[in-house]
Amino acid sequence: MNSQLKEKVQNLPQKPGVYQYFDAEGTIIYVGKAKRLKNRVSSYFNKDKHQSGKKALLVRKIVDLKFILVNTEYEALLLENSLIKKYKPRYNIQWRDDKSYPYICIKKERFPRIFATRQMVKDGSLYFGPYASAKMMHAMLDLIRKLHKFRTCSLNLSDENIQAKKFKVCLEYQIGNCLGPCEGLQSIADYDQSVENVKKLLKGSVSDLISEYKTEMKTAAETMLFERANEMKERVEMLEHFRERSVVVHPNIDDVDVFALEQDDKFAYAAFLKIVKGAIIQSHTLEMRKNATENAQELLISAVIELRNRFKSTAKEIFLPFETGVELPEVKSFVPQRGDKRKLLFLAKKNAMQFMKDRHRKQEQVDPDRRSNRILTGLQKDLNMKELPYHIECFDNSNFQGSNPVAACVVFKNAKASKKDYRHFNIKTVVGPDDFASMTEVVFRRYKRLLAEKQDLPQLIVIDGGKGQLSAAYESLVELGLEKKISIIGIAKKLEEIFIPFESIPLYIDKKSESLKLIQMLRNEAHRFGITHHRNQRSKSSLKSGLTEIKGIGESTSTELLRKFKSLKRVKEASIEELTELIGPSKAKIVHKSLHTK
Numbered sequence: 390m391n392s393q394l395k396e397k398v399q400n401l402p403q404k405p406g407v408y409q410y411f412d413a414e415g416t417i418i419y420v421g422k423a424k425r426l427k428n429r430v431s432s433y434f435n436k437d438k439h440q441s442g443k444k445a446l447l448v449r450k451i452v453d454l455k456f457i458l459v460n461t462e463y464e465a466l467l468l469e470n471s472l473i474k475k476y477k478p479r480y481n482i483q484w485r486d487d488k489s490y491p492y493i494c495i496k497k498e499r500f501p502r503i504f505a506t507r508q509m510v511k512d513g514s515l516y517f518g519p520y521a522s523a524k525m526m527h528a529m530l531d532l533i534r535k536l537h538k539f540r541t542c543s544l545n546l547s548d549e550n551i552q553a554k555k556f557k558v559c560l561e562y563q564i565g566n567c568l569g570p571c572e573g574l575q576s577i578a579d580y581d582q583s584v585e586n587v588k589k590l591l592k593g594s595v596s597d598l599i600s601e602y603k604t605e606m607k608t609a610a611e612t613m614l615f616e617r618a619n620e621m622k623e624r625v626e627m628l629e630h631f632r633e634r635s636v637v638v639h640p641n642i643d644d645v646d647v648f649a650l651e652q653d654d655k656f657a658y659a660a661f662l663k664i665v666k667g668a669i670i671q672s673h674t675l676e677m678r679k680n681a682t683e684n685a686q687e688l689l690i691s692a693v694i695e696l697r698n699r700f701k702s703t704a705k706e707i708f709l710p711f712e713t714g715v716e717l718p719e720v721k722s723f724v725p726q727r728g729d730k731r732k733l734l735f736l737a738k739k740n741a742m743q744f745m746k747d748r749h750r751k752q753e754q755v756d757p758d759r760r761s762n763r764i765l766t767g768l769q770k771d772l773n774m775k776e777l778p779y780h781i782e783c784f785d786n787s788n789f790q791g792s793n794p795v796a797a798c799v800v801f802k803n804a805k806a807s808k809k810d811y812r813h814f815n816i817k818t819v820v821g822p823d824d825f826a827s828m829t830e831v832v833f834r835r836y837k838r839l840l841a842e843k844q845d846l847p848q849l850i851v852i853d854g855g856k857g858q859l860s861a862a863y864e865s866l867v868e869l870g871l872e873k874k875i876s877i878i879g880i881a882k883k884l885e886e887i888f889i890p891f892e893s894i895p896l897y898i899d900k901k902s903e904s905l906k907l908i909q910m911l912r913n914e915a916h917r918f919g920i921t922h923h924r925n926q927r928s929k930s931s932l933k934s935g936l937t938e939i940k941g942i943g944e945s946t947s948t949e950l951l952r953k954f955k956s957l958k959r960v961k962e963a964s965i966e967e968l969t970e971l972i973g974p975s976k977a978k979i980v981h982k983s984l985h986t987k
Contacts, residue, residue, distance in 0.1 A: 401427035411453040422465035483678040490519030517591040537583040593665025649737035659692030660741035674744040761804040778849040785853040785915035796831040797919030825861040833865035855881040
């Protein structure tokens, strides 16, 4: 930090404000807000905390700073947001969707038109929205057109023009989409009443509108205006169907904004739900590119400000997944703990998670290795490894009541199974069911051979078992001089504990993390592969014993017969000539006679 910058930092006031960092070219590289400017800015230059990462890179590039004082932290938030949008600093949050959103416009004119638009004109017209998706907006317009008939023409329907009969009804009237106000066939009072009903619908007052239509339906039926009563009945049914699909919680939850936040390494995803009388009338998920210094609280409050501004929200209540430490003026924020309000938070969280998964899926289609790199980077971090575990091997032992002890080694490369590298082992030096000794033998044989053949060694070994199996495998690595070259862990099945050599306390990885899922996949694949091999060995052993029980037939003859005919049944079905050709006439007679004697 140069002397000029150091002096500026020391003289900063302890007041709310916005600070801007500049690089050597005079470009704004970061904009931040603070409740106390001096404390916040000074924290960037604390050498004990920032030795690496994006924040350290940012600090190294700072050569100058400017600040703007404001009255409150909320004003600082708003100013920070506008400056980020204006200058787009490299190290700030970047909003990923700056597209314009559609609105439903009720035009300020006689016999107002109702239509979709992306441009707001300050002519006194009413605009409802914005809608997060055009599909949602068009669905609302379709409902409006089913409930009421509005004109679509841009004619000047002044009283003088209508009285002078300047216009003729068009095709829209003929097909029943318009009631002909251009020829005076629909009164201005009737048209305006329909417009008022649409305003209620767009504001979310569906229940009030249903009550009004039911009252009108009853009145029409009592005065024997049955066509009008039937029209009102159809409107009620349409609105009730719409409400059934929209209401997700108790209708007493009215005019509330709900937010949730999910993150990965590079991005944050903020979900927004607008609730009016228990119904979701707007929903959107915002993607933010994270940069130098933001924590979860800062990301969330930035998203709240941005989304409320975008969607022109005036809700007095907001539901948040956690406290942000920032109070918004004239807005009450809550962190619901139970009931319908908590359900809304879960729904918003579900939207954010789904959006994040969809983004990951699209990214993986463009870059197939992206997912693998993300998983392996996470595993490297969780296990505190020096190298990225591109090559992982997992071992598992199998035996049945001490018989046919075998072991399996499965190999994953780039977080995917490499089945051509899988290996089976028949235990040679261990007698009886001794899993620890078997693990020592198998690991030693595996890596002694890889060293002898000068093949690539894995960065990580996973042992299916707890401390005992892990210690046995580690002994072999020590004997081969590989204990410092290869990381090794054990995974215990019961609590999914991860054991590390010389660590008395097991490591617990988040059960939802991709790191643990990869380790579990390795363990399960090794178990499956080992069990399959063990069953095959038991089957062969059983078949061999069925032949070796025949007097005069030994191990080698039995193996030769099974290699040729594959099963005891096919040996039995073989003719004496086929047996003679393979094992000679004398043994052929013995086998044929024995297998065909009851």
